[in-house]
Structures are given as C-alpha cells and as structure tokens.
Amino acid sequence: MAKKKKNKSKNGMSMGGRILAVAGLVTAIVFMPTTIFLCFAMLPTVVAALIDRSGKGTRAITIGSMNIAGCTPFLIELWTKSHTPDMALTLITDPRTIIVIYCAAGAGYLIDWAMTGIIGTLMVQRGTQRLKDIKKKQKELVERWGEEVSGHIPLDEHGFPIENKEVETKNKPKK
Numbered sequence: 001m002a003k004k005k006k007n008k009s010k011n012g013m014s015m016g017g018r019i020l021a022v023a024g025l026v027t028a029i030v031f032m033p034t035t036i037f038l039c040f041a042m043l044p045t046v047v048a049a050l051i052d053r054s055g056k057g058t059r060a061i062t063i064g065s066m067n068i069a070g071c072t073p074f075l076i077e078l079w080t081k082s083h084t085p086d087m088a089l090t091l092i093t094d095p096r097t098i099i100v101i102y103c104a105a106g107a108g109y110l111i112d113w114a115m116t117g118i119i120g121t122l123m124v125q126r127g128t129q130r131l132k133d134i135k136k137k138q139k140e141l142v143e144r145w146g147e148e149v150s151g152h153i154p155l156d157e158h159g160f161p162i163e164n165k166e167v168e169t170k171n172k173p174k175k
Contacts, residue, residue: 033088037078040092041071044105062115063108070104 013021028035045067049060074091081087091097142150154162 031083033078033083033085034075036085037075037088037091038071041074041097041101042067044102044108048109059112062112063105066108066111067101067105070101074101 042064045060045064048063049057052059074097078087078091138150147153148161156162
C-alpha cells in the first residue's frame, strides 16, 4: 500500500494552508480597525500561548476566552460608532478599556490557576483512596491465602518457598 504524499512545498506549508494564510491576511486588511484593536487587546492570550508548557493549549484557551469576553463590549462600540483606525486607537489608548480587557484576561489566569489546584487536589485524594483500597485488598488476600501471596517470603528458582532457619529468622517481626 503506497503512502499518499501531501501537496507541500519546501517550507512545509500545504496548498490549503497557503490559501488560509492569504485569506486571513486579506481579512485583516479589510477589517484593519478591528485587527489593530485585537492585536493590542489580545496580548495576554498570545503571552499565555507562548509560555504554556503543557503543549495542550488549555491555559491559552481559558485566558483567551476571558480576554475576548473583555474585548467584546469595546469591539461592539468600534463596530457601531465608527469602524476607523482612529476609533480603534482611541479605544486602545483609553485606560478604562485596557483595564477592563486585561482584568478579564487576569480572571482567565485566576480560573486556570484555581482549576489546576482543584484538579490536582482531587487527583491526589483519589490516588490516596485507591492506595488504601489496594492495601485493604492485599490484607484480605493474605488472610485468605496465607503469607505466601504477600511477596515477602523468598522463593527458589522454581517458585517454591525456601524453608530455611536463616530465612525464617529474617522474616520474623522484631519485638
């Protein structure tokens, strides 16, 4: 079975990727005021995407969601009043706008931090409970089948317990 080759150029971008990049560039130029505004407003999301070490992007998604939520009222204002680069720059230079947008992104950071802590704590509690259940089950098995199933008795090369005075004295609990 022959593998299909994707239509990629030397730089590794497929034809579909090129079309998407050109469409994005044209859209950014057509909606220049929105592009200008979002380039400054979405900086916390870009930073979160760059510093996220997990590789899953969950931090960037959380922060980006809150960041875009903070941008929404000002985007609506930009679109309804005057969709010009001057209006976009006016909104960006307004301290109230920046405070609201960046505080919303900060709330995204807080949500990410809190959820990470909560999930970590729950996983530790589950692991601890599972360990207790396993030890309880091991104790029941030793009571039912004898000390041989515990793994504490030395075995010979055939898997039988070694009956030796030296071994018995080593396995006896100290008083």
